[in-house]
Amino acid sequence: MSRRVAIVGVGHSKYGYRYDVSIAELAWESIKDALDMAGVGQDDIEFVVYGNVGVWSSEPLPAVVINEYAGLTPKGTMRVEAACATGSAAIKQGYDMVAGGQADLVLVVGVEKMNESPTPIVVELIGRAGNYFWEFENFGLTFPGYYALYATAYMSKYGATEEDLCRVAVKNHHYASMNPKAHFPRRITLEECMKSRYIAWPFKLLDCSPISDGSAAIILASEHVARKITDSPVWIESVGVASDTSNISRRPDFLIRRAVVAAAREAYKKAGIDPDKPVKYIDVAEVHDAFTIAEILSYEELGFAKQGEGYLLVREEQTYIGGLIPVNVSGGLKAKGHPLGATGVGMAAELVNQLLGRSERGRQVEVRHGRALASNVGGTGHYAYVFVYSLT
Secondary structure (H helix, E strand, C coil): CCCCEEEEEEEECCCECCCCCCHHHHHHHHHHHHHHHHCCCHHHCCEEEEECCCCCCCCCCCHHHHHHHHCCCCCEEEEECECECHHHHHHHHHHHHHHCCCCCEEEEEEEEEHHHCCHHHHHHHHHCCCCHHHHHHHHCCCHHHHHHHHHHHHHHHHCCCHHHHHHHHHHHHHHHCCCCCCCCCCCCCHHHHHHCCEEECCEEHHHECCCCEEEEEEEEEEHHHHHHHCCCCEEEEEEEEEECCCCHHHCCCCCCCHHHHHHHHHHHHHHCCCCCCHHHCCCEEEECCCEHHHHHHHHHHCCCCCCCCHHHHHHCCCCCCCCCCCECCCCHHHHCCCCHHHHHHHHHHHHHHHHCCCCCCCCCCCCCCCEEEEEEEECCCCEEEEEEEECC
């Protein structure tokens, strides 16, 4: 029988251009905070799971290097990868180990030093997360291009505008301005976004997430250990996971990333959440917004809005605090940053802090239902992970 799994400690480094630290030092920033919050030592950790893509950094296989630097001597260590959803894949692995009785205390770390490679190289390497020989080699698609296809198709079919895309960026920068861990902790205006240079039409520079360095860490515990460690555990109530075809032309509906829909449905079913009315159960959500259209697609795939109406939520400011469902009040990938291996773990750390009332003034949500949702997408829906976190 599966055991309940709690998060008992979280940590989050400053995201950005982290030329000031090595990858081990960067990871330690979040590991130390997670250990301190949980009140445990390095010797208490039984297993460490690292989320790290790593192809752009001087330490492409950093798990044991970080263990040594951080003073960790667990019974086992592994590194996992699932493109932009790498951090969430690491959480799922750690969750399965604790739920299945293989360990009682597991540390999950997401970390990247993406800026050790030049930007064109990083863009190319991320582009290889799709179907490299068909889509990248034949058509030159990188991820700005991939998601620009989504944006143009969506705008043509449903009537959304470039301004609507920029409204996502404005919202997420608004909240990033209150988040000291964010890569870009500053506000932008709609006019600034609209005037920023084009990257892949209709995307402008301010529609796109940055190339970030950063780390995040969480400590997972079995129920009997969690209740000894803390009076305020945050439970992983449910997990939904799905994948899709490598080649996007093989998918039946281009404007619905069916892996996200499937992962959400699975997570909702396990948590007893009505998939047609999830906003009645959830206080706050962190969703994948590597590009502004991705957040709008997520609204629809997660059931926050009907298909073709997601852009109305951001146009009407319904995803701000005080609206229908606050989304990406951390700043999201767009403004908090997107160090691939850390992103999903950073979402978890953010939502734990939100549920426990530990977030900064101005971006702390009202916790009424005691639930939060994270949706992390790898590639263009190649991987999808949806987590429901709960206070009970």
